[in-house]
Amino acid sequence: MPGKRSGCKDDSDAAQQRIPAGSGSFARPTMFDRWIDSLDASPWPAHAGSHLASAQRAESRKAELYTPEERARRDASPWTIVQAILAPLQFLVFAVSLVLVLRFLMTGEGYEIATASILAKTFLLYLIMVTGSIWEKEVFGKWLFARAFFWEDVFSMLVLGLQTIYLVMLLTGWGTPQQQMMIAIAAYAAYVINATQFLLKLREARLQAARSASHATSVGHRS
Numbered sequence: 001m002p003g004k005r006s007g008c009k010d011d012s013d014a015a016q017q018r019i020p021a022g023s024g025s026f027a028r029p030t031m032f033d034r035w036i037d038s039l040d041a042s043p044w045p046a047h048a049g050s051h052l053a054s055a056q057r058a059e060s061r062k063a064e065l066y067t068p069e070e071r072a073r074r075d076a077s078p079w080t081i082v083q084a085i086l087a088p089l090q091f092l093v094f095a096v097s098l099v100l101v102l103r104f105l106m107t108g109e110g111y112e113i114a115t116a117s118i119l120a121k122t123f124l125l126y127l128i129m130v131t132g133s134i135w136e137k138e139v140f141g142k143w144l145f146a147r148a149f150f151w152e153d154v155f156s157m158l159v160l161g162l163q164t165i166y167l168v169m170l171l172t173g174w175g176t177p178q179q180q181m182m183i184a185i186a187a188y189a190a191y192v193i194n195a196t197q198f199l200l201k202l203r204e205a206r207l208q209a210a211r212s213a214s215h216a217t218s219v220g221h222r223s
Contacts, residue, residue: 065148065204070139079135086131090124091195097121098188101181111177115170118184122163125191129160152201155194162187 066074074080097117104114133143136153140146145153166183169175175183 065201065208066139070148074139077135077138079131079138082131083128083135086124086128087198090121090128093117093121093124094188094191097184101184101188105178105181105185114181118163118166118181119170121188122167125160125163129156132156149201152194152197155190155197159187159190159194162190 097114097120100110100114100117104110136146136149137143140148162183166180166187169180169183
């Protein structure tokens with residue numbers, strides 16, 4: 001028995017010597033976890049101590065834009081088609097209106113048609129905000145600021161606020177025409193950022209759908 005205890009102590013001392021000096025107590029569990037995960041051949045890694053794989057799966061689920069249930073509701077909702085029609089229409093009106101507004105600011109001509117184009121853009125913005133809120137409620141269960149589109153909704157409210165300020169200035173005669181148009185330009189700049197946000201989310205949704213299809217195919221092949 002004394003000999004066994006001595007051997008255990010020697011092994012322990014040798015193990016401590018093999019640990020690099022300065023390696024923190026927070027680094028060792030991560031390396032140890034990965035080593036255990038690489039050796040674990042059990043079909044139940046979470047129960048065998050492989051919480052690293054479980055954490056990675058949880059992080060992957062957190063990063064997904066839609067859950068399977070939300071994706072199904074999105075595909076079934078008629079408001080998805082409405083949004084798909086209104087979004088490019090609003091961008092087209094924005095592009096035309098931007099040209100007209102810049103023309104007025106540079107030449108002083110075409111105030112009426114530039115104003116009409118801003119009003120058309122404002123109308124479409126209100127329309128897409130209302131229908132988008134209905135869509136968000138159907139898909140995510142919240143009228144606004146759902147998890148997947150929180151920052152997009154924040155910027156949408158900024159765009160809405162700026163265009164509403166323009167509308168109030170126009171209706172009350174507050175400010176010069178040039179000042180009114182500059183507010184419209186500020187709203188358009190915020191809209192470009194907002195549109196970019198939504199385009200990136202659309203790309204993310206397509207990548208997620210491709211990953212899901214690839215995973216389903218690989219599972220089908222293994223089965």
